[in-house]
Amino acid sequence: MADLIWVIYTGFEVLIAVACCLGNVLVVCAVCVGIRDSLREPTFCFLVSLAVADLLVGVAAVPLAVLLDGWVSLSPKLCLLLSCVVLVLTQASVLSLLAIAMDRYLKLHKALRYKAIVTQRRTWLSVSVCWMLSCLLGFTPLLGWHNHPSTDSTNTSSFISSQCTFLSVISLPFMVYFNFLACVMAPLLIMTFLYITIFWSLQKRLKDSCPQVKQSLLRERRLAWSLSLVLILFASCWIPLHLMNCLLLIQGPQAVTQGTLYAGILLSHANSAVNPVVYAYRIPRIKLAYGQIWSRLFVKLGFCCGNKQVQQPITNNQIIHK
Template sequence: METLVGAELCFPQLINTSCRKQSRPHLEAMLIYILLSSISLLTLALNLLVIISISHFKQLQTPTNLLLLSLAVSDFFVGLFLIFQIMMIDGCWLLGDLMCSLWLVLSSIITSSSIGTMVLISVDRYVAICYPLHYFTKVKPERVQVCVCLCWMFVALIYSVLLKNNLQHPGRYNSCIGECIVDMNYIVNVIDLIVSFIFPITVIVILYTRIFGVVVYQARAMRSHRLFKVTVKKSEMKAARNLGVVVVVFMICICPFYCFALTSQSNVYTSSSVPIVVWFFYFNSCLNPLIYAILYPWFRKSIKVIVTLQILKPGSSRTNVL
């Protein structure tokens, strides 16, 4: 009987203080591990290809692609942190309280940086479509790099302050050994929702509504005047459409998580308390590079050059991949 009880515990040697494992049929547990591990590895591999492509090929280092690079970096780390989430499938955290707090803070920084990058992508497309004559004078690679760095630094500062209590007192809110809990009081919860959801989504919706308005206006102008001066390039319109797909898919994936947070009555969350919406949120990091592969020919060409090891040849950084 004691052996059976020990097998159900995260730490069998700590019978009185250990958390209990979540019991699942063996086949179901194996399928979940295989599926989620595959998603994690695919997320890591695909986003690494995006990072290598944009970092290596000079032709791809445009302001818009630098934003995609920032998104790929955050998505890569999401795939890396998924490994820790997979470890929690049975409800047990085995790496200690300090690692739990660090993981939760870093996860918040990484996911919020993705959201911030989506806002920057929307701003980039807004300027390109609504003010095409000023785009190349206002939006330069150096300015984009500064904006990306400021975005990451702002998010890191905000969440280091918001979750400071969890870092100063790791494991304070655990009810048993083997639990990983983040505590967010009402004020912290409100700030988190505003910074990571309400404000970014509002900005994205407003900017893309404006972009849509310009597109509709030009389409009507084309129908009413057979000859007219095109102010927005076809390539910019296509880029806006492609990035619009990325933004819409992103919003579909993150909305369930934040809707849960808005309606939740609790301020204390365990890392396994909202598994479905959390995994849906994380799955977006795997979808982004798949969208690039479907919509961007340069990504497919880059993958071919990388996989065939042509990238190792001298001067490969100047290869034509467009």
């Protein structure tokens, strides 16, 4: 039975990894190539950062999750290093989402000074800081907060290869108190406050605005809803796994069955595959860029006749707001 559960789990992980890679490559191409001057807009820069993190989940985190399930023998230090890579990618997603929320907040509440404050240089600097902080926070277990004790030169037992699992090297107190409460829940609460403030402010302004301004505010509200949906999905997919870690810490290994733990891991990884679908349905510019990319691909493969118009990059005049 345990082998059957593992086979089913591995099969779903493979499907999720493929979906992560294809979907998020499409997002990066849509933003960087399909939408003209999109990388001059902070929101799209942070979306690319989030898409890259999701892409790396498919490329690295999912394969590592399968390998770090007791199926390979590694030295504890190498096992710890590979386990930390998963934490880095999760943290990069959280910080990218936080950067998006702060950008939308500034766009609404500092409208007159927004372009002066959020320059292209500062935007890319913010993306770099997000990834550097992600590495710092994700690799924290390497500094000593892990299950394997530090050793001196006279003790060589730590270098002997052993069965490698994530929780054999990553400390549960670290996962609960530091990774979950400090690195995930704290940013999620900040983002929740920012979006509540954004929607409350938009609702007030819509009541007192002229028709021309109202159209702009409605577009802003639609985009805010789309981005907040990405945040809600992230929380819904990741919090169950973190709650399982809390149960494991409080009640021990018997608190969560292996099948339930696998389901939590699959749900967390599925989040990276779902985001490109959300962008397609909720953000018109990305949806239009997706269509152009598929049209070009079909033309190259000879499935349909070329259309010169679809080969043009998307401009602001081509955006259709629903």
